[in-house]
Amino acid sequence: MKKQYLIVAAGILLFASALVFTGTGDTKALNVNDVAPDPLAYTGVITVTGIMAVVSQEDPSLFGIMDKSELQCTTPDCSKFYLPVSYQGSTPAVGDEVVVSGRFTQEGRGVIFVAETVKILRNHNIGM
Template identity: 35%
Template sequence: MQKTIIIAVAIVLGVALAVTVGKVGQVKTVTVAEVGTNPQFFTGTITLTGVMAGISPYDKGVIGLMDTKESQCKNGCEKIYIPVKYPAAPPKVGDEIDATGKFAKYSQGYMFIAEKLKVVKHAKVGS
């Protein structure tokens, strides 16, 4: 009986370890809507998904990222924009992107610093 319990516990621990090891190195993916106005709750490296809404007039290395669902909104839209500092040429307005990086706090607020930016597809932005 005791041997059966030890084997069962070993199997459970082995499965838990396998699940944990399988998640190591994975980056959590979140949307602009999930981040909302609370970027301080998202620490560490994440992948932020959204639609490129425009380029900052003050810094051409910063784009505005809006939620994919909100990009289709025509009236009564919340339109939260997250500033994203990107590492390469900017995507086109309307491109759905995955940006992997971290939030950084500045005196004016938070900015997402992308280490990697990938265009997933082009989305038609609503007016």
């Protein structure tokens, strides 16, 4: 009987160890075009990846990111969506591929992604 308890306890310990070392799974970052149609459908903290494309002239803590797929469009007639991101830290450079984590908030008649963290992955020379 003690042997059965030891086997069960060892199994539970192995299972718990596997959860600790592998985690419960990282959340995959969404793309800008994933959230563009209905940003307010995403509640709580989410992660979005995109390319920093523009900075507000009135508020340097506000910048716009576009979907990475937009790098393929090089003609002036492209209709790119810029996701407005508010971040109180250092502003990424134009062309930086970023991963932003935060939440959407309603600001007046618009929606802004308020970032808690911004991680720069690499820079793409987008020549804007």
